[in-house]
Amino acid sequence: MWDNHQALDLLANTLFVLVALMVAYTASQRALSLPVLPVKALSVNGSSDGSGKLKHVTREQIESAVHSEYIGSFLTLDLNTMRQAFGKLPWVRVASVRRHWPQSLEVTLEEHVALARWGSDALVNTHGETFNAASDEVLPVFDGPTGSSHDMVRQYAVFTELLRPLQQRIEQMNLSPRRAWRVHLDNGTVLELGREQMESRMARYVLAHDHSIARLNRQLSYVDLRYPNGFAVR
Structure with missing residues (x-):
């Protein structure tokens, strides 16, 4: 091989090209790392x-x-x-x-758009995602099992729409580990909705408010709507 001048020339040229490429690559990397194009x-x-x-x-x-x-x-x-x-x-x-x-x-x-407070130390956004941030905004409080924030945001929207005719707002909403719902209103009333038919029970409360609850002529502290055809108050 060493007597083959053509092979030696080819080997030398190849080595030269490889070395040149390595030098060029190293130089380009060093150049790119220098602040020659700083963010302005x-x-x-x-x-x-x-x-x-x-x-x-x-x-x-x-x-x-x-x-x-x-x-x-x-x-x-x-x-x-x-x-x-x-x-x-x-x-x-x-x-x-x-x-x-x-x-x-x-x-x-x-x-994030904060919709409610999540427990005592977090917030929940309009997508049902919890996050940590400081806020002095007046927000309803959600309290539920880990991973239930999306369900609570969806249910909050449904309950809020049902309560609109009464102009009553939700101040706190609780979801128990057994999936039972309880709603605290801004007028001081607590609604016990249970684990099923929550929307129809809330609608029953709204419908009965002007027809029977308002006629009691007193502020209710608690309304249990878990009965099939009625509710209990105190």
């Missing part, structure tokens, strides 16, 4: 109410999330890591991050 602009979109403005997440929180994960340059920035950093902010439900040439990032955030 940051645009933020998104809201919780369709207004295009964020209600809870602040500009300072967004910039802090960017700086905490800003490693490399505009071209090498890990967008998935950046998205996860935004997703950890208390009020962020969904986050997306995109590059915009030449040197800007576009951040789109969807905030």
Whole structure:
């Protein structure tokens, strides 16, 4: 082989090309890691109410999330890591991050819309998802087994619509481990609805309110609607 000049030339050329490719690759990686294209602009979109403005997440929180994960340059920035950093902010439900040439990032955030308090230390959004965030908003309280938040949000919507003619609001809603429902109204009345036919029982309460309950001429503290054809009050 060593006497074959053509083979030696081919081997030398091949080695030269391989070395050149390795040098070029190493140089390109080093160049990309340098801040030759730093992020110069940051645009933020998104809201919780369709207004295009964020209600809870602040500009300072967004910039802090960017700086905490800003490693490399505009071209090498890990967008998935950046998205996860935004997703950890208390009020962020969904986050997306995109590059915009030449040197800007576009951040789109969807905030949670708090529907109720979940127990004593969490919130539940309109999708039935629980999350942790601080809020001084007056909200109804949901109390139920782990994993029942979606069912409680759906049932809350049904009960709220049924109560609309009476202009009564739900202040608290309880779901027991045996799936029995109890509703606390803003007028101080507690409705015992049980484990089945909750909607029809709530409708019975609404229908009876003007026909019989209101005629009692006193504030009721408790209405048990689990009877087949009536209810008990106290």
